[in-house]
Amino acid sequence: xxKKVTTPLKEIELCxxxxxxxxxxxGIIYAARDAAHKRLxxxxxxxxxxxxxxxxxxxxxxxPCPPKPGxxxxxxxxxxxGRMDKYTPRMLEQGLKGMIGKGERSKDVIEAMQNAxxxxxxxxxxxxALLATKIKQQKTIAYEDLGAEAITKLLVEDFPxxxxxxxxxxxxxxxxxxxxxxxxxxxxxxxxxV
Amino acid sequence: MREVKSDIIxxxxxxxxxxxxxxxxxxxKDKLLEYRNIEIxxxxxxxxxxxxxxxxxxxxxxxxxxxxxGMSVVFIEIGQDVHVTGDNITDAINEGVRRxxxxxxxxxxxxxxxxxxxxxxxxxPAIIYYDIVKGDKISIKVMPKGFGSENMSAVKMLKPSDGVxxxxxxxxxxxxxxxxxxxxxxxxxxxxxxxxxxxxxxxxKTLLRSLDKRNTNNYYxxxxxxxxxxxxxxxxxxxxxxxxSTALGVSIETFPTxxxxxxxxxxxxxxxSRHKEAVI
Numbered sequence: 001x002x003k004k005v006t007t008p009l010k011e012i013e014l015c016x017x018x019x020x021x022x023x024x025x026x027g028i029i030y031a032a033r034d035a036a037h038k039r040l041x042x043x044x045x046x047x048x049x050x051x052x053x054x055x056x057x058x059x060x061x062x063x064p065c066p067p068k069p070g071x072x073x074x075x076x077x078x079x080x081x082g083r084m085d086k087y088t089p090r091m092l093e094q095g096l097k098g099m100i101g102k103g104e105r106s107k108d109v110i111e112a113m114q115n116a117x118x119x120x121x122x123x124x125x126x127x128x129a130l131l132a133t134k135i136k137q138q139k140t141i142a143y144e145d146l147g148a149e150a151i152t153k154l155l156v157e158d159f160p161x162x163x164x165x166x167x168x169x170x171x172x173x174x175x176x177x178x179x180x181x182x183x184x185x186x187x188x189x190x191x192x193x194v
Numbered sequence: 195m196r197e198v199k200s201d202i203i204x205x206x207x208x209x210x211x212x213x214x215x216x217x218x219x220x221x222x223k224d225k226l227l228e229y230r231n232i233e234i235x236x237x238x239x240x241x242x243x244x245x246x247x248x249x250x251x252x253x254x255x256x257x258x259x260x261x262x263x264g265m266s267v268v269f270i271e272i273g274q275d276v277h278v279t280g281d282n283i284t285d286a287i288n289e290g291v292r293r294x295x296x297x298x299x300x301x302x303x304x305x306x307x308x309x310x311x312x313x314x315x316x317x318x319p320a321i322i323y324y325d326i327v328k329g330d331k332i333s334i335k336v337m338p339k340g341f342g343s344e345n346m347s348a349v350k351m352l353k354p355s356d357g358v359x360x361x362x363x364x365x366x367x368x369x370x371x372x373x374x375x376x377x378x379x380x381x382x383x384x385x386x387x388x389x390x391x392x393x394x395x396x397x398x399k400t401l402l403r404s405l406d407k408r409n410t411n412n413y414y415x416x417x418x419x420x421x422x423x424x425x426x427x428x429x430x431x432x433x434x435x436x437x438x439s440t441a442l443g444v445s446i447e448t449f450p451t452x453x454x455x456x457x458x459x460x461x462x463x464x465x466x467s468r469h470k471e472a473v474i
Contacts, residue, residue: 062261065257065261065263075258103373104375124244124248125433126465127260129258130247130248133251147313148302148313177429177430179235179436180429180438181427
């Protein structure tokens with residue numbers, strides 16, 4: 001069962017998203033990763049305007065392969081979100097409401113998400129070819145010199161993800177793995193008996 | 195003495211990196227299906243299905259499995275009865291990498307300097323390991339190595355008295371700390387012995403081994419099994435969202451070491467463990 005999410009995110013929709021919900025995201029999202037985040041924070045430090053208005057928006061932590069001729073996008077899966085943790089609270093202060101990536105987030109980020117009422121979605125790391133099929137348009141809009149790390153504006157349709165950390169701070173990375181601790185050994189033993 | 199033109203090395207490297215980036219080896223595909231059948235978490239099963247579907251799509255469309263087409267690692271064994279003509283071998287390899295990443299629409303992920311991070315624009319330089327061996331052949335193994343998993347790798351200089359228990363606790367701890375970050379299900383390469391850098395090199399090289407093969411020494415084959423059970427018992431699961439499919443395999447390589455030392459290195463790779471071999 002999937003919940004449909006459209007951007008920009010409205011608070012009423014956002015508060016309805018609980019950790020564990022499977023979602024299909026449609027609308028505009030912005031791809032930005034390490035180097036772009038550094039530049040965004042440098043711009044804020046210098047009192048400059050950001051090249052994108054982050055209010056209500058989703059940032060997708062990703063940097064694609066170039067598209068093959070005839071393709072809209074090259075493989076475009078999520079990168080490790082934890083590397084953006086240092087920059088994330090400042091993005092949330094700018095009105096950012098959602099992030100898509102892979103892997104857990106720091107305590108500071110989860111706290112900042114609670115204050116800002118924002119959600120973190122996990123997409124499947126290593127499924128970049130499949131995820132690229134959900135991208136209907138893409139355009140580099142800032143920091144083009146960064147190559148694969150430039151900020152890209154994407155129009156996505158039914159982009160699949162899971163709410164990994166909700167705005168209350170519930171995190172699947174904390175709740176789920178303990179449920180499967182020490183299960184593997186018994187399963188393997190039974191499988192080998194068959 | 196057999197002569198091999200450097201152009202042949204260049205073109206072989208080019209096609210190997212494109213091929214490796216777009217297709218999973220059959221041992222990994224089989225293992226993913228095997229885990230899909232025994233996985234007990236519904237969301238883990240769904241993730242494994244998508245990972246398998248992604249690999250099929252990449253193969254059909256000839257596009258990379260993952261956008262992180264890695265740093266280009268090359269292991270090359272040169273027979274001492276081969277004479278390479280034309281360009282310097284290192285230049286030929288780098289030119290092959292340059293062409294692969296351009297012609298294959300692979301992502302260029304290398305920065306010229308680790309602190310002043312300007313992209314080189316062509317994914318060079320490659321990381322190249324040379325070996326001189328007997329014979330008149332050149333054997334090449336390539337590995338486009340993604341960094342989500344590389345970042346979660348670790349080396350530790352244990353004391354001889356730490357023994358096998360020290361190894362187990364370091365490996366399991368490293369995987370636990372890596373958690374959701376290296377795109378589990380992962381494959382864990384372990385190098386034990388030698389010097390610090392030798393252990394690290396062994397841990398990377400052993401990732402080239404097929405998942406259906408175990409260490410030829412029974413003691414280490416059993417240690418691989420034991421570690422696999424301990425790692426999968428952590429419950430991390432695909433993408434760190436819970437499940438039994440945390441590692442598809444564990445492989446160990448060893449080397450003689452010093453009376454005072456017990457170096458151990460853990461190199462992690464994601465489920466998209468891409469590699470390719472060729473002999474010229």
